[in-house]
Amino acid sequence: MNKEKENIVVLGAGESGVGAAILAKAKGFDVFVSDAGIIKPNFKDELNEHAIPWEEGGHTMSRILNADEVIKSPGIPNSSELIQQIRANGVIPICDIEFAARYTNAKLIAITGSNGKTTTTHLVHHVLKAGELAVEMAGNVGVSFARCVLENRADFYVLELSSFQLEDMYDFKADIAILLNITPDHLDRYNDNILTYGRAKMRIINNQSIADAFIYNADDEQIKIQLEKHVVHAKRFPFSLTNTQVEGGFYKEEEKTISIKNKLTMSIHDLALKGKHNVQNSLVAGITGKLVGIRKESIRESLSDFTNVEHRLxxxxxxxxxxxxxxxxxxxxxxxxxxxxxxxxxxxxxxxxxxxxxxxxxxxxxxxxxxxxxxxxxxxxxxxxxxxxxxxxxxxxxxxxxxxxxxxxxxxxxxxxxxxxxxxxxxxxxxxxxxxxxxxxxxxxxx
Structure with missing residues (x-):
């Protein structure tokens, strides 16, 4: 039993919340799940199977405020009255990713950005899997990260992270952090301020050291602004569609080729995914593959035979x-x-x-x-x-x-x-x- 934080409340009983609750119960915590909406029957069955008490259709504040730690759904804004009450009680809620990361020694590859997260997460996973690494996807894709950690599924996790999740992550450290872009999205949650939204995205580099890697879009104007305001400790691997001098990877317009870490070059006509944004996604996956030691022949083949994700073009x-x-x-x-x-x-x-x-x-x-x-x-x-x-x-x-x-x-x-x-x-x-x-x-x- 963890004596420091014995009582955990999980707010939200979706895939991430239920996964976190099951992991917390397995680690010896007393767990209670509370959802303001109606919990889906399959999740109710899982909670009952693990003897985890739950409520739906509202919150019992006395029980929530008695928690030593609160794991919240990223869909609940920190500005809400519920979260403000919890914070006033001395508890800072965290997200399921922050909680689950405490219980794994696997390498963590974290991907965020306004656009392209899901495609890039699948593509990076495809490259690593083809390179015969034990790798799983989690975060906003697939099963929850907590479930993966509980089952000790992999040596590498490729995590798709939203700004909402990053807001509630404090001690999490990515071995490879990837920032694809910062463009206007969810600004209703950030007081219509893209700089505030950008700061949330930049939390992807929190706690990194020189031993870690930061892959980012060198062409993105908002990322440039954020980089002026943040100290980056990790080794930088920028990618670009216009600058052929960057250290990560670049696109040569005249030759219609991409080059990855100056060691792998391939024609964009051989890429499975078409469009300039997918050239960027392919660069990211290639850089990541090289950083984890995958052979360039395997990377080249993976970028050529990938099948795009559902609901994305x-x-x-x-x-x-x-x-x-x-x-x-x-x-x-x-x-x-x-x-x-x-x-x-x-x-x-x-x-x-x-x-x-x-x-x-x-x-x-x-x-x-x-x-x-x-x-x-x-x-x-x-x-x-x-x-x-x-x-x-x-x-x-x-x-x-x-x-x-x-x-x-x-x-x-x-x-x-x-x-x-x-x-x-x-x-x-x-x-x-x-x-x-x-x-x-x-x-x-x-x-």
């Missing part, structure tokens, strides 16, 4: 010559910019949902060049209509994926593309972006 089907692409994971402007930038055919764009403070102006040039019609899929589409009414003649509104796909099929012609890339969160009409993407795919397959 995912080809769904071609129906009478019309291509349907599911990019439901694009929940902000920057992600949708990359999607539109990669379109080579006239595009019917399906967009909309819960706006997170979007400024659509930066999409205007791409929309003018590539988009022939817009289908709004959301409850409130006024901001989208206002932004693009002067540049796109046809804009229709719908609140159903079936209707959106139907409109797309009507508005597109042979060799056109219907692209779901919402630039918004999904919670007005869907459970999450996966639900939105799956319903879109089901509708396409029903044509």
């Amino acid at each position: 995912e080809f769904v089907a071609k129906v009478n010559g019309i291509e349907f692409i599911n990019d439901s994971k694009a929940t902000n402007i920057n992600a949708t910019w990359f999607a539109l930038e990669s379109m080579n055919n006239p595009t019917v764009w399906v967009v909309g949902g819960v706006d997170k403070g979007n400024d659509y102006e930066e999409l205007l040039p791409l929309v003018q060049e590539k988009v022939k019609a817009i289908i709004c899929l959301g409850k409130d589409n006024s901001k989208i209509i206002e932004a693009f009414a002067d540049v796109v003649d046809t804009i229709v509104e719908t609140q159903s994926p079936v209707d959106a796909v139907g409109y797309g099929y009507q508005l597109a012609k042979k060799d056109d593309t219907v692209l779901l890339s919402p630039a918004c969160a999904s919670f007005d009409l869907f459970e999450n972006y996966e639900d939105r993407g799956q319903q879109f795919k089901n509708a396409v397959r029903s044509l």
Whole structure:
């Protein structure tokens, strides 16, 4: 039994919370799980199986405030009254990643950024697995990190981390920290201040030493600003699409090649993932592979045969010559910019949902060049209509994926593309972006 902190409360009974609760119970803590919403039946069954008491539909504050430590869902903002009460009681809540990291000696590769986290996490995992390392993915992908740690699954963990998780991490140290980009996202949680949001992202380098590595995007303006304000102890491995002198990896426009740590060069035409943003993701995976000692032949092969993740520029089907692409994971402007930038055919764009403070102006040039019609899929589409009414003649509104796909099929012609890339969160009409993407795919397959 851990005598210093005997009572642990876990706030939120999703995958990460239940995983943390099970790990805490296995380590000898008294654990209580509290969720303001309704807990899914499979998670209730797991908690009961491990004899972990729980509550749903609200919080018993007396029990929560009696905790020696609180592990909270990243979806609960630190500004909430609940967290403020806990802090006033002398307890600083942590996230499940912080808790689970205490119980593993595995090497930790932590990945954050506004866009590309999931694709890059899968790609780094693919490179390491092909290099015959014992590696698992966790964090925002797959099963919770706590479950992996409890089962001692791997020698390396590739962790996808959000700014929300990083806010609640204090002693965690990444052996390799990766920062892909900092672009406007979730600014509603950061008082519309991108510098505050950027500081949360920079927590990825907390506690690193000269023995660790920091891989980052040397072309990103917000990262440059943050680097001026932070001391980086780790060895730096920047990557760039414009500067061929960086130490990590770079892209040569004239030769259409990438070079990784000056030891591995390959044509971008051999990369499995297309588009400039995926050149960056491939550079990151290649640099990581070299840092952990994987042979360059294995890295080259891995970057060539990788299959993209679901809901990220995912080809769904071609129906009478019309291509349907599911990019439901694009929940902000920057992600949708990359999607539109990669379109080579006239595009019917399906967009909309819960706006997170979007400024659509930066999409205007791409929309003018590539988009022939817009289908709004959301409850409130006024901001989208206002932004693009002067540049796109046809804009229709719908609140159903079936209707959106139907409109797309009507508005597109042979060799056109219907692209779901919402630039918004999904919670007005869907459970999450996966639900939105799956319903879109089901509708396409029903044509």
